[in-house]
Amino acid sequence: MTEPVETLIPPPASMQRENTTLLRMRGISKRYGGVQALSAVDLDLRAGEVHALLGENGAGKSTLIKVLAGATQPDEGTVEIDGQVSAMATPAAARAAGVSVVHQEFSLVPTLTVLENLFLGTEIRARFGRVDWRAQRRAATEAAARMGVPLALDRRVETLSIAEQQRVEIARSLLFDAKIIVLDEPSAVLAGRELEQLFEIVRGLRDSGTGVVYISHRLSELTSLADRVTVLRDGKRVETRPMEGTTEADLIRLMVGRDIDAARHDRQHHGDVVLEVSGVRLFKGGPEIDLTVAAGEVVGIAGLVGSGRTRLANSLAGIHRPHAGEVRLCGRAVRLGSPRASVAAGMAVIPENRRDEGALLPHTISENVALPNLREVSRGGLVRRESERKLAEQVIARLDVRPKDTEARVGGLSGGNQQKVVIGKSLVRSPVPQLFVFDEPTRGIDVPAKHEVHRAIADLAAAGSAVILISSELPEVLQCSHRILVMREGAIAGELPMGASEEDVMSLAVGTPA
């Protein structure tokens, strides 16, 4: 980085559009605890190529990118850049090797100007350690020219639109001479003309010989923008193929792929309506949501991350206050924005984030179970240890928590057993909650625990509670639900009956007809 000015001059485009392979990832495997996030994944990236990386939530895209960015180390496999094996031991090493990742969350300092941000930590120095502003300005102007869009170098970043901030991030990659630029869902935050400009920038990068890994859920833009596509599913590479001749329907089929277990639930008569949500806006100025869930019914909610699923759960829990609308439980209006009111009304929301919102890790199982049940286990303001222990034993017996020790600390349990305690403490509430909302109840837990959770969901519905099941795992939603609502951009994009296919769900979730 001593002389970044020179490195910025783009080589003639003609030279760069040869099929030289910039990046060769081979046999990348990575395990997180009991979850095989990646198994033997290969990825090739050519110079002057836009390579789409596609897969459902949890398919392994993020892990693969983390490996490429040096943010995590693979258990097996090699990364070659320009024919040389790179260790990619740290983010700095990956950067030095020419890899840049533009994340969905930008890493810009809002109160500094664009120019200051571009060179933050990598300032060009003149004599006596002074910052050489003229050289920086020149380099930045060249980077902007290479992207084909102007950059307002002297404006503070906080005054820029999201699209402009994104350009600053991309320009920063160019300034340290990145050969490989990973764009993680860059289009998710853009619309209309800004989207067009982003595509122009990406094409410009490609034409100047940069290799672009492009992650997006918007299939329609991929078919026109990408040269090749690699599809991941369950941590494995399904296929890498040229985009030419590939349709959106092909992509969905590749992403979803497997046969679906026949839905196991018998169609049954559901009871009265328990939950009525009407006119709720999760986002300011966003679309209105209406939904009902009946007693004994399991309603699955699918959708991509960021589609509003968790916000819906948090609105029901009283953690998030929706911008409009009404929630009724068994006919009675529920005060919005108050977790206590939600609990008192008879709702139990099992949060997505077990560690921060579900369980008190340093506390024992019985203390955790007692927390929402303090009135039941106390007399005159004093906790009765015996009733507390009995309640915890109920949880342990009903969900098969291991170890079977009411005084074990929850932080020492496996993820699956922690989750059982989190579910169990609502399960034993009296009266039993009329509505259960499960937000990603089986994320990161092992298979036997998953079955326990699924059984608990089915039992609750059978016993007459209304259940909402939010999950990124389509097989789970399809298998456990009586009907499925698919969310997209804060709205309910559609409803599917039991027996729907993963393709049906995905095409609603990404907004294209399959």
Add this chain to the structure above:
Amino acid sequence: MTTTAGLAHADTGAARAVALRVLGVLGVAAVAAVATALWLPQFYTATNLNSLLLQASILGIVTLGQALVLLVAGLDLSVAAVMSASLVVVASLSGEGLGGIAVAVLAAVLLGLGVGTLNGVLVAYRGVAPFIVTLGTAALVSGLQLVYTRGAPPGAIPERMRGLTQDGIGVVPWSAVLCVALAVALHVGLRRGTYGRRVYATGTSLGVARRAGVRTDLLLVGIYALCGGLAALAGVVLSSYVGYVDGAAGKGYDLDSVAAAVIGGVAFTGGKGGVLGAALGALALTVVLNVLVLSGIGSHVQLIARGAIIVVALAFIAHRAIKK
């Protein structure tokens, strides 16, 4: 399952480490006490033990409140200002009659509850950092006190109030009995009561507590109010101890109370430790400071030593907490 067992083991290990630390602190205090008996025989005179317990009881009462605030991951730096103001209120409102004293003490405690409530409201409902809030209210209280007294506090501490610190059972002053009674009552509330469950849950994870239906906002306000009230009570005891009107008598109790609580095993990060440990921490800190006084070190050097002890203790313990 091996990892599970390992983690569980680590947890009991952590609990043991806490117990060891408390024992260690007490051990150090004991060794210091024995050494003192050899070098400083005047330590064990009735007069000294009495004044030691007296000082420990004042620090102990304010430390109880500080510990409560620390348990919910907060901090109260306004306790010293409240103690001084409480002393001034006692002096200016009470005559020699019992009724007057009662009114004055009540007024002082109400002042403390009021300041604490303000702290709690700003922390819980406005989301301001406890450190900033309580530094601000400390300045506010001291400023109001100056305006009210014009720099020269009026009145006197009634002779009758002095019994609280000058009389007692043997060498144990009534104020120490009061401190122990308060500590035991709070301990029972925290360890046996549903109140304690809500406090520890909130201190460990505000998110979990809220989702379980705990009114964490109200709980925080209550805790800060309680801390303010206890600080005011400590100020009342301080007025009885000092015996004259000093507008800055509470100076230093803010940092000392934090140090005592942390030495007594209360974690900065919330949810860990208890009030009995905090009270013992106050006793230990007082013993150490007492020995410094008796050893005849000049008062300026004493100040340095006092600061050094607090900084080292906090740095040592806080560092361990961060590593975890």
